[in-house]
Amino acid sequence: MTGLDPGSPEYPAACAGLSRTVTELDAHLIDCRACPRLVAWREEVATVKRPGFRDWEYWARPVPGFGPADAPVLLVGLAPAANGGNRTGRMFTGDPSGDLLFATLHELGVASQPTSIDRGDGLELCGVRITAAVHCAPPDNRPTTAERDRCRTWLARELELLDPGPVAVGVLGGFAWQALLPVLAATGWRLPAPRPTFGHGMEVILTQPLSGRQLRVFGSYHPSRRNISTRIVTPAMLREVLRRVLVAGGVVSE
Template sequence: MRPHDTAGPPPAPDDGDFPARRAPLCVDVAELDSVVTECRACPRLVAWREEIAVVKRAAFRDWEYWGRPVPGFGPTDAALGVVGLAPAAHGANRTGRMFTGDPSGDFLVKALYEVGLASRPTCTDIDDGLELYGVRLTAPVRCAPPQNKPTPAERDTCRPWLAREIELLAPSLRVIVVLGAFGWQALLPVLRDAGRQLPPRRPVFGHGAHVVLPAAGDARDLHLLGCYHPSLRNTSTGRLTQPMLVEVFDRAAHLAGLDRRDG
């Protein structure tokens, strides 16, 4: 029997409970990545991502947009997870790969490359040859939302995809860098429900925040690091600089046992 299997007809992708019923059945990350792309559980997000894929941006008029939910990207035995917010309308919603094809992705991947966790400093499209070393990029919401603002209901509907991904990564996962308060607030309930013991007082997001969740079951201690999101608003104003981001990932790489700069 597959994990969490239940009786009854299989859920349809446009059922509101499709993520809750289908995600727990995925036996590995590869299956999860495939199944998540079928999801149509949130009508507003489906309408928006598909409209964007048709209307497009002038600069990408010749692109065939992905226009579907975006799976995580990176090795399935990652020691370091990176949790963002949601795909960008003309970034991952266009390219089909998390943090690819927009300024936020460029800023993030440049820092990962500097620390030795990426094979190249740029991320243009799904066939650009980018490899991540011990790092997996994911998000609590898998569809591009209008104005980059998912509703609480959309966040909660989408949560099972992230929950199952974190559960499947648990044997190797040692550190999660959370980019922004939205990801922080979305991730904590996932970890609590997975059996992780949270501090009595709910950890508060902040750049440089560091929380250690004790080992649970077969999983090791898990370090949570807070970091400002590499959104254009944050990077253009200097709230988040490239040295600040590199410093976070230097620390994360060390905690995850992924120090690569010298070899």
């Protein structure tokens, strides 16, 4: 689309900068091959496949954000799951984390249905957009620092293109928290000093000095299978943080 090599390390920054809408950004993003380790892993998973998904044609590409571009609430996760978003092509879709997340969003009144199975299942979000710090499934759910930083340009540009922009952000997990805060600082938001550390239920209010806008950022433990099974986070704990985020964004009432 742009004449740039999708496998070049410069592709994310160059194509993110060329994008003028969220739709354009997503179109550039899904062609990205800038991280060789992530490309090899996502394609290997799509070839080997989990036994229960033998009949699936895996997406096996970077997974774009999901939800309206004018949403006042943004949820930010770590990365697509190898046999979840990497299979279905939609954030938090097809894995236990997504099962709980979308069921909770439906219960709170912002998802049109309680399940998210694949890109064509008719699910719609109201007032909420979901994205991630890293858009390709990483081995062992652990992107490298270089992969995180290279992918960061997509997230930064997404934040710039969302119109009129989120007023509340829910961050799912410590990795996403650490990835997001530098992006917010680089896009004009003033962070408290010292930089706030991640914690479940944490809330930070950021300001934009030039515009006077405020952004409320909330932390939640990631609803991974491991965190749920060990009760690091429970469905009730996740629901309460998501409710606070949605109230802060004006999407639901108290």
